[in-house]
Amino acid sequence: MTRTDLNIGLFGFGVVGQGLHAVLARTPGLRARIGRIAVKNRGKARSLPAEVFTYDKNDLLSDPGLTVIVELIDDADEAYLIVKEALLRGKAVVTANKKMLAEHLPELIEIQQTTGTPLLYESAACASLPVIRNLEEYYDTDLLESVEGIVNGSTNYILTAMHRDAQPYAAALARAQELGFAESDPALDVEGLDARNKLVLLLAHAFGAVVAPAELLAVGITSISELATAYAREQGLIIKLVAEARRLPGGGLAAAVLPTLVRPGHELAQVHDEFNGLITQSTFADRQFFLGRGAGAFPTASAVLSDLSALTYGYRYAYKKIHQNAHLVLAPDAAEVDVLVTFDDASGAPDRADFVAVHQEFRSAQRGNYLTGTIGLGQLARASWLRAPGVCVVRLASPLRAAVAVPAALEEAAVA
Numbered sequence: 468m469t470r471t472d473l474n475i476g477l478f479g480f481g482v483v484g485q486g487l488h489a490v491l492a493r494t495p496g497l498r499a500r501i502g503r504i505a506v507k508n509r510g511k512a513r514s515l516p517a518e519v520f521t522y523d524k525n526d527l528l529s530d531p532g533l534t535v536i537v538e539l540i541d542d543a544d545e546a547y548l549i550v551k552e553a554l555l556r557g558k559a560v561v562t563a564n565k566k567m568l569a570e571h572l573p574e575l576i577e578i579q580q581t582t583g584t585p586l587l588y589e590s591a592a593c594a595s596l597p598v599i600r601n602l603e604e605y606y607d608t609d610l611l612e613s614v615e616g617i618v619n620g621s622t623n624y625i626l627t628a629m630h631r632d633a634q635p636y637a638a639a640l641a642r643a644q645e646l647g648f649a650e651s652d653p654a655l656d657v658e659g660l661d662a663r664n665k666l667v668l669l670l671a672h673a674f675g676a677v678v679a680p681a682e683l684l685a686v687g688i689t690s691i692s693e694l695a696t697a698y699a700r701e702q703g704l705i706i707k708l709v710a711e712a713r714r715l716p717g718g719g720l721a722a723a724v725l726p727t728l729v730r731p732g733h734e735l736a737q738v739h740d741e742f743n744g745l746i747t748q749s750t751f752a753d754r755q756f757f758l759g760r761g762a763g764a765f766p767t768a769s770a771v772l773s774d775l776s777a778l779t780y781g782y783r784y785a786y787k788k789i790h791q792n793a794h795l796v797l798a799p800d801a802a803e804v805d806v807l808v809t810f811d812d813a814s815g816a817p818d819r820a821d822f823v824a825v826h827q828e829f830r831s832a833q834r835g836n837y838l839t840g841t842i843g844l845g846q847l848a849r850a851s852w853l854r855a856p857g858v859c860v861v862r863l864a865s866p867l868r869a870a871v872a873v874p875a876a877l878e879e880a881a882v883a
């Protein structure tokens with residue numbers, strides 16, 4: 468295949484945009500140059516000559532000399548308009564914007580298929596870890612059973628600082644922001660929404676399941692209670708924010724983002740600071756573990772660079788599994804999960820009737836209350852107490868699994 472030169476129209480010159488500029492300067496082998504950069508704030512001091520910059524997106528989108536658009540802005544709505552327009556104009560696009568991708572994936576896949584224009588986004592899931600192209604290509608034929616991992620660098624940085632360095636939550640979050648790991652809107656990180664957006668991308672490339680973010684249960688790290696932290700410490704476990712997608716024996720998929728108790732010997736216990744880790748479990752290759760930096764200027768830019776290199780060889784995602792695995796759909800009511808729930812007296816106890824089984828209960832006026840139990844994944848997502856103030860839910864150290872019995876309510880619904 469012939470290699471082509473890339474003349475890049477770059478949107479955004481923040482943490483990742485500047486990182487890309489720096490890594491491109493040190494990668495002479497890749498025949499790519501940044502032709503023009505679109506940014507937003509006119510008053511900002513820039514490290515490059517003023518004539519490189521524009522504040523009008525059309526200067527990039529309508530320039531026939533710019534063959535590739537690299538979209539690295541922190542506004543998902545505007546990013547969607549830019550990416551869609553670029554694809555429709557036949558410009559290949561590389562983006563790091565997982566929120567934009569997760570919210571518009573079906574349409575963006577369709578546009579790629581009708582126009583034949585590639586859209587690559589390796590940096591949008593786990594930054595420097597090469598997971599998307601691996602899931603898309605390497606695990607093309609092997610039967611993937613699950614993907615499970617730490618996919619958000621900021622929350623892992625915060626949890627590591629709190630656990631290892633005994634830092635308070637607010638100080639750890641501020642430091643993650645200072646270091647450029649955090650999203651501009653920190654709620655995306657700490658509420659588990661960024662991890663959920665990445666899980667949407669992993670589901671599409673691991674299993675060919677294209678789902679909306681709102682279909683996935685996501686619990687972040689803001690409600691992790693002192694009692695849950697003490698429980699973890701007493702059991703010799705570590706709390707990590709884990710995204711998991713698992714093929715169920717009945718043919719469905721279970722997927723969720725949950726704070727999770729991790730055993731010290733587990734691969735994910737070795738994922739510290741802003742690093743990400745992803746475990747794949749497949750029938751023939753068995754268990755594999757990707758570990759690397761999940762945020763930051765250079766690691767994220769390195770994945771963008773890899774996508775640019777892939778474009779020079781004419782690479783595009785084929786999304787083969789969407790056709791191969793058309794039968795695989797999310798089935799939260801066919802899955803169950805073991806959880807620790809801590810709660811205070813003011814918030815009220817979780818409803819026992821929601822659980823398949825309650826294993827252990829503890830009440831203390833001084834330390835607070837908890838129970839451990841097994842609950843249907845769909846039932847947990849619907850539980851009114853899940854988001855109540857003072858309630859904390861943490862997955863116990865066991866994977867999502869197929870429900871032993873379908874809840875009676877579902878059987879009735881099926882009959883009806």
Ligand SMILES: NC(=O)c1ccc[n+]([C@@H]2O[C@H](COP(=O)([O-])OP(=O)(O)OC[C@H]3O[C@@H](n4cnc5c(N)ncnc54)[C@H](OP(=O)(O)O)[C@@H]3O)[C@@H](O)[C@H]2O)c1
Pocket residue numbers: 478479480481482483484505506507508509511539540541542545563564565566590591594647648649650651761762763764767
């Ligand atoms: N930081 C990371 O570690 C990381 C890792 C993986 C993925 N990402 C993703 O990469 C993207 C960029 O993140 P970042 O950390 O580099 O953000 P950032 O440091 O906040 O920079 C954002 C850039 O976008 C520009 N911008 C915002 N709205 C714009 C618009 N409408 N038109 C043109 N430019 C606009 C800003 O312009 P001004 O300079 O004028 O303000 C700024 O240069 C996001 O989608 C993020 O989710 C980031």
